[in-house]
Amino acid sequence: MSNRQALIIGASRGLGLVLANELARRGRRVIATTRQSGGELQADADASHGRLEVESLEMTSSEKLAALRERLEGRRLDLLFVNAAIDRGDLPIDEVSTEMFTEVMITNALSPLRALEALRGLVAPGGTVAVMSSEQGSISRNTEDGFELYKASKAALNQLMRSYANRHADDGHTKLLIDPGHNQTPLGGPGAPLLPRDSIPAVVDVLEAQVGAPGLRFLNRHGETVPW
Template identity: 85%
Template sequence: MSAISRRKALIIGASRGLGLVLANELVRRGWQVIATTRQGGGELQANADAWHGRLAVEFLEMTSPEQLDALRERLEGNDCRLDLLFVNAAIDRGDLPIHEVSTDMFTEVMTTNALSPLRALETLRGLVAPGGTVAVMSSDQGSISRNTEPGYELYKASKAALNQLMRSYATRHADDGHTKLLIDPGHNQTQLGGPGAPLIPQESIPNVVDVIEAQTGAPGLQFLDRHGESVPW
């Protein structure tokens, strides 16, 4: 078995859309992949069955610290060492101006899109091998300098918060030897992106994986698009 075929990844949030395509693309490239979902069955489990052990499914509600701890304990019990920890999670509750957003909606979106991904990284980072990569699916919607058109104020704010928290994470763990990435995959046809988006995950995700593999070992934190170009903060 080659060194490449032994690479191992954990994808948080892979039941559908970008996360599902990402898990499958990594397996196609010889990675051993663990992918999480909140519920059993579905396309992820069907793909896991088809890959004959190269794609394993774990159950996780990412917003639950207790479930994150339990996942870490299960993986530690299996002596799991990761080359890639990738967190893919986002929700959108519609295109409302911020003064029409309820406190509950604000809390839900910020918890899912910003707080929980960083909790996941902090809980699971100890599983990442020296020289490994921690990455989060972000969006150019979180770029403050590119926020020049109206709409989706809460979603944009949550992604900007995610980026800022990832910057703090990278500062706090500057000497851990991990590559740290925020990835903008572009506007894709997913449940979140809608059917009218210009991209499909089957086209954009291979580019994302190219970027991940090319950046292995790179120092510091980078905010990159699917072509490996820097996204302005």
């Protein structure tokens, strides 16, 4: 088994679950977080022969992030990947309540960056810090109606990640925003054209190819640049 270790934030289902398993399949030791114990992630961990372990985390809680950081003290990661997002439906912005706007922005934009700030100290020099974004966050590609709040949250995530990259430009970490494409997940829906088992291996290929790359890049699963 490789000595390389990855921490995946948000791996109980969908893309995060497949990502954790794909990294473990390729030989990494993987720490995967979930808000609730049990489920498919725990079953996969039990069958992984030690490659996959589960940690509890509510990412929107600064206290829980600090507690996770303390529990992982002494671990050295080559990859920290934050995968977390919610969608509250296809509403025009004038029909979005203040409560819904706040919930989506906290979960999709603020909390991923809080997670990076809380846990980046575990990432070894030359390691990678990545966040699951979406083409939906590209302002230049926003040419069709729909899902205004989700798009805004991903655009905010991208902007905050740019600020993070500027602030930590000299830390030696590769920094990535990843667009995995439209996948059949609880978030993407059953009609999406992609399956996570097909798209996530390509995402991992991109992560591997970008190791050591300077600056911040916004890439799709093919390693192509997504326009801001």
